[in-house]
Amino acid sequence: QVTLKESGPVLVKPTETLTLTCTVSGFSLTNARMGVGWIRQPPGKALEWLAHIFSNDEKSYSTSLESRLTISKDTSNSQVVLTMTNMDPVDTATYYCARILRTTMITDYWGQGTLVTVSS
Amino acid sequence: DIQMTQSPSSLSASVGDRVTITCRASQYISYYLNWYQQKSGKAPKLLIYAASNLQSGVPSRFTGSGSGTDFTLTISSLQPEDFATYYCQQTYSALWPWTFGQGTKVEI
Numbered sequence: 001q002v003t004l005k006e007s008g009p010v011l012v013k014p015t016e017t018l019t020l021t022c023t024v025s026g027f028s029l030t031n032a033r034m035g036v037g038w039i040r041q042p043p044g045k046a047l048e049w050l051a052h053i054f055s056n057d058e059k060s061y062s063t064s065l066e067s068r069l070t071i072s073k074d075t076s077n078s079q080v081v082l083t084m085t086n087m088d089p090v091d092t093a094t095y096y097c098a099r100i101l102r103t104t105m106i107t108d109y110w111g112q113g114t115l116v117t118v119s120s
Numbered sequence: 121d122i123q124m125t126q127s128p129s130s131l132s133a134s135v136g137d138r139v140t141i142t143c144r145a146s147q148y149i150s151y152y153l154n155w156y157q158q159k160s161g162k163a164p165k166l167l168i169y170a171a172s173n174l175q176s177g178v179p180s181r182f183t184g185s186g187s188g189t190d191f192t193l194t195i196s197s198l199q200p201e202d203f204a205t206y207y208c209q210q211t212y213s214a215l216w217p218w219t220f221g222q223g224t225k226v227e228i
Contacts, residue, residue: 035214
């Protein structure tokens, strides 16, 4: 059974760095056909793709956020980590991680999401 | 980034109606277009992948079409459980940023 679970702080202060962890099970981060992506959704707004990473460590970032994002993986712990620097209240959102199937370029399993609020 | 433009942004429909949502890419994306359904407070659910392929377990009333830059999601006979927000997503290149459309809210 494939599952993904996001974890991290629920509240961060402006200018702080956010670190989110996606812990996966039911598939391996070393599988050449798999990857993991991060997506966010501000309250009442649309989905926004942030970044993704594949088993060979190939990565891609949203152009508008690239300077603030870092995605990495820890295959031994089945985790993918996203860091976002210089957080601002506009970054308040539900953050999701999702499994990517590279063969079809889809995200087929999603975590439940974690709401991160940026406020002093 | 490749920009995805959905229309309409919202629509009102009744049970049994045929509903069509369109998505346009700012550049050629071949068939690398996926459709998701999202209900309030839930993660998105994959409906259609590679423009026209029905994800396993998704009812056949959902169909997708298109290629290149213009794509369509059609719900042939709207059911009560279909009232939700629908998003298109381009995944043209593994090494490029992926992007979503702004969403289409289907309301009663």
